Amino acid sequence: MPKPGGMMRYGIPEYRLPREVLDKEIEAIREAGVNILVDRRIESLEKMFDDGFDAVFIAIGMQEGLKLGIKGENLHEVVDGISFLRDVNLGKNIELGEKVAVIGGGNVAMDASRTALRFGAKEVSILYRRSYEEMPAYNEEIEQAMAEGVNIEYLVIPVNVSESNGKITLECQRMELAEIDESGRKRPVPAKGSEFSLELDNMLVAIGQRAEIPNGLRSITGKNGNLIVNTDTLATSINGVFAGGDIVSGASTVIDAIAIGKKAARSIDQFLGGDGVIERKFVERAKPEFGSNGINGLNLSRQMPIKKAAIDDNCGFNAMSGCYTEKQAIEEATRCLRCDLRFALSIPSMPPEKWIEINEKNMQTIPNTEGVLQLFDGDKNLLCIKGTMNLAMELEDLSGRLEKASYLIWEEETMYSKRESELLQQYMQNHGGLPEGNTTELDDDLY
The missing domain is CATH 3.50.50.60 (FAD/NAD(P)-binding domain)
Incomplete structure (x- = not known):
């Protein structure tokens, strides 16, 4: 370059x-x-x-955009987002029509869509195959793109592109989210009978880089x-x-x-034979001083917001985020958070969580004595309260029949029936009814 x-x-x-x-x-x-x-x-x-x-x-x-792998993507009107942004920044003469679609959901897709608007496109739509929650772009970038007029269509994939008289027809398929895949996001699958087409002037592909x-x-x-x-x-x-x-x-x-x-x-x-020390110290770091009242001089005032440029038809390629004036910078500097003290303070030790996960290892630690079990689902909502003569045996039995049970609390108590009744009454006062597991006929003597 x-x-x-x-x-x-x-x-x-x-x-x-x-x-x-x-x-x-x-x-x-x-x-x-x-x-x-x-x-x-x-x-x-x-x-x-x-x-x-x-x-x-x-x-x-x-520096190279990925291909979609669909028919027609090599047409002149279809350009990868990375190449589009590079040509813009090189000052090349870019010709875009009024109606543009951008394929993808990352920051490059946001940049390409907002840049397309600045190059005269009247209608820019982002097509993304998953939902907003799975979108990899920064939330700020998504919000700014929408504020500038970019339309975002979720759960849509391109299927085929064809060209006629300088226009392109993009055939699309709507999607549904299935189980989570290896990326940690829900996998999109085609929704039957949901095909539709878009008439476009140009299409920008921003689905990844290589x-x-x-x-x-x-x-x-x-x-x-x-x-x-x-x-x-x-x-x-x-x-x-x-x-x-x-x-x-x-x-x-x-x-x-x-x-x-x-x-x-x-x-x-x-x-090359050096010691690997590349950092230069301009000043020696002073040890933090703790005042008599604990953390001395700690200012908890809020950060001063940075002014954003107004979004209008004339914003062009001017910076959209401003910076502090000299006065604001000085005021912000006096808002010292005493990071030196924060890093010197040790993290307070927290009490152990009262829930334990129901797994083979933890189940082996439950004693064969009288007591009361409380079983919870994956969100730690109470499922069942049960007093028993044998905690270990009861847990094995209940966890096998309450499929949603993921966590438990147990306590040894010889008067387990009394303790069970106390916990059930407390739950009913707070929730107006019995826990889900206690209203299910798991066995004859559940309560």
Whole structure:
């Protein structure tokens, strides 16, 4: 690329990250002594070492959008979101029609939709295959996109794209959420008879990213296309070659990339014979002073909100989030939270939770004595209260018949009938009836 900054310059829209801020930070890196070469493409690691470099850190990110895998997605009117944002940030002439659909639910989809509005699209809709709760984009990004006029259609997937007279027809299928899959989210499945079509001018695909890996780096890639490294040192299988960031972990945040860069710098310093200490201390950290009244000077006033730009037709690519005035910054600085004290204070030890999980290990700890059992469901709602001559045997019997039972409380009590009656009366006073398990005919002597 012609300028440094990677995805911060060519992926993140300017209204989220003003270029003057990015340029200022890159200039600080140059002033520290770093030589930055642009408009270069690296195809061979061997050539890097031949050119005299002693170590190489690969942080090429994930600069290529994923394909949908449907018929018609190679049409001219269908563009991946990453390429769209890159072309915008390169200043290319972008031609978008009035009606645009964006496929995906992450931050790239939000950026692409809001940028499409700024390029003249009159109607922008995001199509996402899951519900709002599963959407990976930040809530703030979703809210701002909707405030600017982006429409979000949930539980929808594209099935087929066709073109006619410069317009495209997007065939879609509505979805339903089934059981949770390996991603930890509910799996979307097609709803029968719910097909529909949309007439569009353009479609932007933002369903994920992958790396564009030069052939000379493919020897250190895994099956998923990411680079394989030692997680402790970030070293690859090639001596002197390190890697980190999205190309190793998958798409993540800028702050994660910065943290990985520092970790890599420590490892490379050690590889080159250093001690791995890269941090500079500008001032010595003073030990926190505790006042006579405990935490002295702790200010619990609320944070001053940052002013947001008004959303209108003229907002363009100006920054949507402002910053503090000098007066506000000074006031915010006096709102010291005494983090030095907070980190010095130990976390108070909490009393043990009274519920224990019903599992094989815990059931072995229940004694064969008189007492009272209280069984709860997964949300810790009371299911059953039962006094018994043998706690262990009763628990085994009840847990086998109360399928929802997940937790229990038990107590040893020789007068278990009296204690059972007390607990039941207390429950009835608070809830107006017996627990669910006590109203079910589990056995003849339940109560």
